Amino acid sequence: GHPVYRDMPTTIFEHMSARARETGAINLGQGFPEGPGPRAVLQAAAEALLTKSSQYPPMAGLPELRSAIADHYARHQQCDLSPQEVIVTSGATEAIAASLLALVKPGDEVLMLAPLYDAYLPLVERVGGVAKVVTLTPPDWRVTREALSAAITPRTRILLMNNPVNPTGIVLRAAELALLADLCVAHDLIAICDEVWEQTVYDGIPHRPLIAFPGMRDRTVKIGSAGKIFSVTGWKVGWMCAAPPIATLLARAHQFLTFTTPPGLQWAVAEGLAYPDAWFSEQRAAYQASRDRLAAGLAAAGYVVQPSAATWFLSIDLPASGIALDDVAFCNRIIDEAGVAAIPISAFYPADPVTHLVRLCFSKTNQTLDQAIARLSAFR
Ligand code: GLN
Numbered sequence: 001g002h003p004v005y006r007d008m009p010t011t012i013f014e015h016m017s018a019r020a021r022e023t024g025a026i027n028l029g030q031g032f033p034e035g036p037g038p039r040a041v042l043q044a045a046a047e048a049l050l051t052k053s054s055q056y057p058p059m060a061g062l063p064e065l066r067s068a069i070a071d072h073y074a075r076h077q078q079c080d081l082s083p084q085e086v087i088v089t090s091g092a093t094e095a096i097a098a099s100l101l102a103l104v105k106p107g108d109e110v111l112m113l114a115p116l117y118d119a120y121l122p123l124v125e126r127v128g129g130v131a132k133v134v135t136l137t138p139p140d141w142r143v144t145r146e147a148l149s150a151a152i153t154p155r156t157r158i159l160l161m162n163n164p165v166n167p168t169g170i171v172l173r174a175a176e177l178a179l180l181a182d183l184c185v186a187h188d189l190i191a192i193c194d195e196v197w198e199q200t201v202y203d204g205i206p207h208r209p210l211i212a213f214p215g216m217r218d219r220t221v222k223i224g225s226a227g228k229i230f231s232v233t234g235w236k237v238g239w240m241c242a243a244p245p246i247a248t249l250l251a252r253a254h255q256f257l258t259f260t261t262p263p264g265l266q267w268a269v270a271e272g273l274a275y276p277d278a279w280f281s282e283q284r285a286a287y288q289a290s291r292d293r294l295a296a297g298l299a300a301a302g303y304v305v306q307p308s309a310a311t312w313f314l315s316i317d318l319p320a321s322g323i324a325l326d327d328v329a330f331c332n333r334i335i336d337e338a339g340v341a342a343i344p345i346s347a348f349y350p351a352d353p354v355t356h357l358v359r360l361c362f363s364k365t366n367q368t369l370d371q372a373i374a375r376l377s378a379f380r
Contacts, residue, residue: 313360
């Protein structure tokens with residue numbers, strides 16, 4: 001039968017964070033920025049809590065936030081969404097769950113790419129979907145027509161994907177996105193596109209939303225996260241955007257999951273999304289500098305680092321670094337012996353995992369990064 005919740009493991013992120021709390025290790029595992037978050041955003045939330053209603057806001061979100069999200073996407077990604085096409089959720093994880101609940105019927109096949117974010121598979125299975133996972137190959141993780149076509153059947157209904165990609169830090173190329181769009185149109189699939197890393201793309205690379213590709217406007221759910229954009233992961237403010245026929249279904253799922261999201265935080269996010277472009281490029285530049293600092297420090301310590309074009313993560317390649325441990329063994333060793341928590345990439349696979357890569361989170365202060373580098377250097 002059907003998988004049930006009691007069979008599910010605790011997520012690798014909670015597991016490693018709990019171990020980091022117990023052992024006092026530097027936590028480069030779960031992805032979250034160090035510190036309280038940007039002052040202006042926190043101030044906006046404090047102000048809103050003191051001056052605005054804390055009672056239930058409208059189910060689909062504050063109109064002001066829905067407009068701010070649509071405007072933000074028009075300005076940053078040339079998307080033409082209307083506020084009615086935006087539904088505010090309690091984090092992107094809720095948006096993923098609501099999308100699957102709304103759109104998957106038992107027996108529908110859901111196409112996914114591995115490595116895949118750890119919430120996808122348990123949710124797909126719990127709503128009765130049948131996972132069809134296409135495994136990508138390092139170091140390029142290229143998406144090819146052959147592999148995807150082989151996985152699509154007449155029962156395939158949904159493509160569930162992430163771009164930029166956690167954990168690899170890959171940004172899908174325009175041609176790969178065009179191919180995915182092409183397949184969605186040809187096979188009449190709805191794409192649920194988790195774009196929570198859209199504002200953390202480095203080296204001048206643009207973020208290309210799948211919804212903007214030909215034929216995708218009316219068949220894409222675009223998911224975003226204020227936690228990622230504003231470095232406040234605990235706020236759990238996210239959203240899902242889709243054309244009205246799909247948005248109506250999404251709203252029905254959302255109403256029985258969380259119904260609404262704290263209004264003070266919604267006001268603050270609405271204000272933040274309207275910040276000038278320079279604010280977002282400064283954030284990006286700061287994260288890019290942190291990425292480069294951790295990469296350079298690890299390289300100087302003899303680790304081989306996989307390039308990361310986006311997200312808050314980079315990976316180290318164990319065998320290339322001369323380390324004869326698999327990713328889980330290495331993570332267990334460094335948390336106890338070096339005092340650094342990390343995430344094994346094998347946690348992002350339902351089967352046949354890649355076991356030679358370890359993910360490290362770089363959205364930390366220079367001091368923390370330097371300390372982690374020193375510890376990992378001494379561990380060698
Ligand atoms: N997205 C975060 C990560 O990849 C984890 C979020 C969570 O723990 N739910 O580290």
